[in-house]
Amino acid sequence: MAITRRHALLLGAALTVSLTAAACGSGDDGSSSGAGAAAPAASAAVSDADIQKALDTGGSITVWAWEPTLKQVVADFQAKYPKVKVNLVNAGTGNDQYTALQNAIKAGSGVPDVAQVEYYALPQFALAKSVTDLATLGAGKLDGTFTPGPWSSVHVGNGIYGLPMDSGPMALFYNKEVFDKYDLKVPTTWDEYLADAEKLHQANPKAYITNDTGDAGFTTSMIWQAGGKPYAVDGTTVGIDFAEPGTQKFTGLWQKLIDGKLLAPTSSWSDAWYQGLGDGTIATLVIGAWMPANLESGVKAGAGKWRVAPMPQWEAGGRATSENGGSSLAIPEAGANKNLAYAFLKYANVDEGVQTRVDGGAFPATTAQLQDQKFQDKEFPYFGGQKVNQVLAESASQVVSGWSYLPFQVYANSIFNDTVGKAYTSSTTLQDGLKAWQDASLKYGEEQGFTVK
Amino acid sequence: MVSEGYSNVRGGLAGRRRSWMGWQFVGPFMAVFALVFLAPIAYSIYLSLFRTRLIGGTSFVGADNYLGVLQDPQFWSAFGRVALFLVVQVPIMLFLALLVALAIDSGRLYGTAFFRISVFLPYAVPAVVATLMWGFMYGTRFGLIGNINEAFGLSLPDPLSPDLVLASIGNIVTWEFVGYNMLILYSALKVVNPSLYEAAALDGAGQLRIIWAIKLPALRGALVIATIFSIIGSFQLFNEPSILKTIAPNSVTTYFTPNFYAYSLSFAGQQFNYSATVAIVMGIITMIVAYIVQLRGMRKAV
Missing domain, CATH: 3.40.190.10 (Periplasmic binding protein-like II)
Incomplete structure (x- = not known):
């Protein structure tokens, strides 16, 4: 059957557009992946x-x-x-x-x-x-x-x-105005953090202790602080275990926050996030020490309201922190x-x-x-004259040692929301989500030639 | 076949001193065509036959990547999503475009030119901007949905939740492309000979009868073209999900559409070979579907 020119053009159009995505991502043939090795x-x-x-x-x-x-x-x-x-x-x-x-x-x-x-x-x-x-x-x-x-x-x-x-040693950034208004105590432990979360959301259903829609960097940093070591990397041998105790500490707490709908369903760095940080509906951030400059430039409405405190602890009197x-x-x-x-x-x-x-x-x-x-x-006017760097420098000296990332963490983080994200939108538990993340990451590792244990 | 007959006739006269004049005219086009069209396709096919790993380098794997794609549940879930999108969104969009085109063509509207341009205007908005705009309106906390909820004491479901996000994308795409398709259909209506309408009116046909007996048959070719463009558009869905992922990360997976899957594979996972394979398989599926639609559409037209 003869293909007319119009047929051919349309078919061609179909094919080209679909291949463009692949072509622009394929600027290498991979044959020289070990170029520098010699x-x-x-x-x-x-x-x-x-x-x-x-x-x-x-x-x-x-x-x-x-x-x-x-x-x-x-x-x-x-x-x-x-x-x-x-x-x-x-x-x-x-x-x-x-x-x-x-x-x-x-x-x-x-x-x-x-x-x-x-x-x-x-x-x-x-x-x-x-x-x-x-x-x-x-x-x-x-x-x-x-x-x-x-x-x-x-x-x-x-x-x-x-x-x-x-x-980015982590610290607790909190909106003092909100804390004063609802008579909240600045949490020193994660239990107190949870209590504040409940009290705040009850007093004002529009306000949340923090926002979270599933963030790989945040989750791994939290597990890190809890003393977890889910990633075991030895050269090209890789093991992942999210059933270990450190991870379970984190999921135990965070699952309660998710179940109680105590986390603002706002993605970090979105417009809604900046608004929430400014108008007091997102009351705290547990985040890296690079945050002050971002607050100053992105959340002008929060000037004078925010303060910095040490990261809440798993055990009263502890001082452990992690990097973000x-x-x-x-x-x-x-x-x-x-x-x-x-x-x-x-x-x-x-x-x-x-x-x-x-x-x-x-x-x-x-x-x-x-x-x-x-x-x-140095006193920060944005933080009401607080000497913020004292808290942050102290955090930097208390980072838990022995953490390691995967040799393909970039990819693993990219599929975090495909797997763990389900815990935020459905009845899947955080622990199950992490298990799915673990399996998908290991599958990738195996495909990439790593020895998986 | 035509060209053979042609050269037979001319053979005796010009066969000896074959003129390259034609090629000189076509040459620049062919060079660019080969560079920007054939070369990327050939390169993608070449890529799809290899596998590069972080450990162990590159090796020839033959059809392994193709077998992998055909058995890949993530690829098929992506394909299922765009297929559903195609079956639901495209008919709605084309029906709306048809209504608007017929309404403008009926000549019974005031301010036709204004109406036409305002329906077409969304097409002039870049897809990225349109998605950002809609993404903001969809917001349940600070966006339009949030405002409506507040003003009327409602609690509308979140349009960006995993169950609704595909419908929300359909809404954006419909908004963007109704005007474009309307223009295709409207221009097809414009070429209908007005004497047909006069003859129909003399025979006592009403407006509906005229639409049914004259306008719709005249539109068939244009509808087939619009459908094929829409099929291609649906299968290529990328901008909207990729932008919405930043505000609804849990609703849009990295394998939400085949194109987005190919993108994630190569840009986050460095799996260029597999990504190329996904693109080729999807290109072939698109060709087949577009071709079937075209064959059916044209046959009916005869």
Whole structure:
């Protein structure tokens, strides 16, 4: 049967549109996934002199990052080392940038010399040997420079794959006006938190203790604080167990909040979320120490009302905290000028650059800045003059050790709402949702060639 | 077949010094066509025959990815969703478009031009903006639904809950595309020879009779075209669910529609090979369905 031209055009249109989605996501053929694997071991240890020489010789490096405070750092760095040229590129935030980075690495061209990578995503790059083990560049000497949480986050196996840029030790941000109005006590334990949640929602059915529609980063951080270690990662062997006690502590509490409809069904970072934070219908946030700047810029209506308190505890008198977010700077294995790249990393994350970023509103990962008297004594007008950094710096020193993310956490987090999300919209329990998440994550791990135990 | 006969006639005269003039005219188009159309398809097919893993690199797997897609419950749930969307939303949308087109064509409305442009206007709004706008109206806390609930003391169900989100997307898509389809149908009505209407009126036919006997048959070809565009549109559903996922993360899964599934596979899971396979399988299904509809539609037209 003859196909007329109009037939053919329509069929063609059908096919093209459907293939476009695949074509734009497939900028690599994967054949060179181990491109960087052959490179290391060439230079065993690089001395400080070598790094200094790289700075004196000069050259040009490209930095992919979305952290806004780096702009000033780059300007200062270039002023101090006039022979060095730094191209700061915003290649997208989070996952968008990782996709671009992964594509560039596989294509073997256009790879930046330095890239911002969040802690939860770093193991994925380390495992594929896409980023350099900074121990070969002298990062081992930085022990003690950073707070324990971020420092352990950049360790994968025996290597150091990034230098911590900022950190997000968790704390309780609460709306004091709401707490005063409904005579709530600032909770020090999760039991008190639950009691406040009930009391608040009863007094005002429109007000909630917090919002949650299922957030992978928040959930893992909560399990982390409870002492849970659901992810067991040893090289390419991966185990996931959400039936362990730490996870159950968290689900025991959170299930009660879900069942009692005590959580605002508002997604974080949505317009409704910002409104709720401003008008008092979302009374608290348990979130990372990077939040103050976001409140100041996003929730102007909340000025003067918000305060910061330590994270509620599982046991009265405890001080345990965990990290929520934060990112590092890493050096892709395919980068051309690693010594110069490392010099920039040190400047931005260890030396002068840190103070520049703190002044710009970032929350540091370095102990020197966190313990600096000026930093701790800074009064925040938005928080009614409270010395917020004292609470946050204390939290940074109490992060529970021994946590690890999956080497494919980026993917696992992307399917969190497919699985655990059901606990928020149906009769599925949180524990069952986590089990489904565990199964789906392990299935992916197996498909990707990991040994699953 | 036609071209063979043609060259036979011309063969004796021009066969020897074959002119490349035609190719020179078509050349630029063919080059771009090959680059932006054929090459991506060929590359996707090439990709779909391999598998790349985080551990172990890339290997040739033949038809494994295709077998995987055909047995993938997530793919079929995505396909089922867009199929349901196609069966329910497309008839509603085309019926509304038909009503509007007939109403404007009837010549009994005041301000036809204004009416026509205002129905068409939503099509000019980018889908992303339209979805953001509707997403805000759907809000039960601060959006329009919330305001209605407050003003009238109602408690309307959340349009973005898992059970209703597909219907809510259908509403957005209908709003966006009624005007577009109306324009296709209206332009088909415009080419009907007015003398037919005069003849019908002389024979004593009423408006309904004219619609039934003249206008609808005249619209058949345009309706088939509009249906095929809508089938393609339904199967390609992507923008609306992808935007709504940010405000209703638990209602829109990463495998909500086949296109969104392909997107999630490659951008979150780095599974480019499997993603390409999903896109190819879906492209073939779309072709088959569109082709069947076209065959049936055209046969009736004869």
